[in-house]
Amino acid sequence: MAAYIWVVVACLSTLKCLLIPSYRSTDFEVHRNWLAITHSLPISKWYFEDTSEWTLDYPPFFAWFEYLLSQIAVLFDPEMLKVNNLGYASSATILFQRLSVIVTDLVLAYAVKEFCLTLPKPREDGVRGWSQPGFTLSILLVANFGLLIIDHIHFQYNGFLFGLMLLSITRICQDRTLEGAFWFAVLLNFKHIYIYVAPAYFVYLLRTYCFTASNKNGGVKWTSFSPVRFLCLGVLVISVCALSFGPFIAMDQLPQVLSRLFPFKRGLCHAYWAPNFWALYNVADKALTVVGVKTGVVSGDVLKHKASMTAGLVQEFEHTVLPSVPPIATFALTGLTMLPSLLHLWRYPGGPKGFIRSITLCAFSSFIFGWHVHEKAVLLMIVPLSLLAVQSFKDAQVFLLLSTVGHFSLFPLLFTPAETPIKVCLMIAYTSFCFVSMDSCYRPINYTFSLPHLPLLNPIDTMYIVGLVPLYVYCDIIHPILGLSQTLAFLPLLLMSVYCSVGVIYSWLRLYWTTLKRGGTKVEHSKQE
Known part of the structure; x- marks a missing residue:
């Protein structure tokens, strides 16, 4: 199983190298500036430096991550590490930053390999490789279209971060609970957006790890609460956070750090509305x-x-x-819409699948109702839902719909003509693989419809997906030809956001419905660690 994953990684790394000269967003300068800040300034000034508008606004572990990268970056071009060199982008700088994303993606590859080991063993009946859950999942995650264009064209480190998330989920699935909690605590201190899925972690770990037994009806046995296990989890999480924020607390800079992490003056929506x-x-x-x-x-x-x-x-x-x-209204709606999934998780933990499903629903709620949500956050639902798609027919149906519309909603991130063929071809290739592989995995299941339809989807879902084609044609071809790019410049973005939001919200409701319909199973408690 591990062999073909590394073959896929090698092929994709070659593709990523070919994308090095492609378009770069302002995030490229953001991370170059963070390299300069952490390399050139003492730690006491990291969260105060504001020469550039792209100030450091990630948690301390990511700042240290940039610091470590800067120790290698200096060998490529020392000029990139000067705070006053705003917008600096020499060939060596571009090469280094692109390679840093490619190399750190190995964390994702390793996490995917580890998770695939938790799946049922492949069938040995001579069927095609993509009908095997492990092979399919490795492609879905390692070759994820969204990660390719966001990290290796637009520029970010999401592959590395999702690798930490998947490693955390994997360890919990392997009944290595404390290790899983450790990696999630580390992840939160790299990028705080993952706090959106923290409620699912808290409920699941409390229910299955801290409570060691269930009553005859499957409910929690309150007398089985283990203070020792609860203390172990608490000490572990607090220790990681103390290691991260401790130096800034010692310098009395915690309020300044938090003000950078949680700015509330950016408005309800991002420049391009997330489809929510x-x-x-x-x-x-x-x-x-x-x-x-x-x-x-x-x-x-x-x-x-x-x-x-x-x-x-x-x-x-x-x-x-x-x-x-106001921000408080978005927080309230996010919390309220998470609550049913968390209550269901508490009552019917359902093992790792129930846990992953709750993570996905929490990510959905935060994306749909959160404050100033970025369109890139759609990957917070697509990635964990990929883990379920290879194990459940119902989840596979939701995944196909969400991944197609969610990835399509990322198109406006790459607006330059040179990248148009790249994003279209990559999207077609990845989406085609999703449908073909899912169809191969679930072919024995009878889901035929009287009208034409895409694999696993009903005719209505199919019509919605097909509708993305004329939408794209209008936004990228007809709208400019009609000369409306000046008078109605925002119209294409508005149409794409609104159309895609319908699919995202429908996917959320459908996943919620199938989740709440599922009967409870006996709680799978962790073994004593």
Whole structure:
């Protein structure tokens, strides 16, 4: 099993090397600046430095990660490590930063290999390789379309971070609970966005590790609570956080660090709206405003005094007709929509699959209702759902829908003409593999429909997926030809965000429905560690 994973990694690494000269987003300069900050300045100034607008706003472990990279970067080009060299991008700098992402992706490859070992052994009946769960999953994760374009074109380190997440999940699946908790605590101190899935970790570990027995009905046996296990988990997590934040607490800089990690002045939505509930909310407000102005219910002057939500800028704005949304409202909605999945996880842990399903639902809730959500966060649902897709027909159906629409929603990140053929071809190749491999895995299951349909999907889902094609044609071809790029510049982004949000929300509701319908199974408690 391990052999073919490394073959896939080698082939993909070659492809990633070919992408080195491709388009780079501002995130490239963000990480170059962080290299310079951590290399050139003492730790006491890391979270105060603001020469560049791209200030350090990740947790301390990621800052130390940049520091370690900078020790190698100096061998490529010392000039990239000067704080005042804003926008510096020499050939050596580009080469180093691109290679750093490719090399750290090995963490993801290792985690995928480890998780594949927890899957049922491959069948030995001569069937094609992609009908085997391990082979299929390795391609779904290591060759994930979103990770390819975000990390190796747009530029980020998501592969490395998802590797830590998958390693944490794998260790818990292997009944190595404390090790799994350790890696998740480490992950949180690398990038705090993963705090969105922390409730699933807390509930599952408390239910299956700290409570050591169940009653006859499958519910928790309250007298089985183990203070020792609870203390072990608490000490482990606190120790990791103390190692991360300790130096800044000692320097009385914790408030400054937290202000960088949790800024709330960026507005409800990102410049390009993530395909979530707030995209629909914004469009509804815009439509009601237009109707209101034309009918005289809303004064046209009110628009002159409010920031436009369709300006394509990161800014705070107020809605015109519908109530404006404060951060606390998004937190409340996120928490409330997570609650049913967490209660179900508590009552029916269902082993690792129930845990992974709850992680995915928590990620869904945070993406759909969170504050200032980036479109790239859709990978928080797609990656864990991949683990379930190779093990459950129902989950595979949701995965095919979500991965297709979710990855399509990332297209606006690569807006340069040179990258258009790359993103289209990679998207077609990856999506085709998803459908073919899932169809091969679940072919014995009878899911035929009277109307034409894509593998595993019903005709309605198929029509929705096919609708992505004319949407793309309009946004990338027809809209510019009609000369609307200046007067209605934000329209293509709006259409893509709204259309994709329907698919994302539908996938969330469908996964929720199948999760809550599942009967409880006996709790699988961890062995004493």
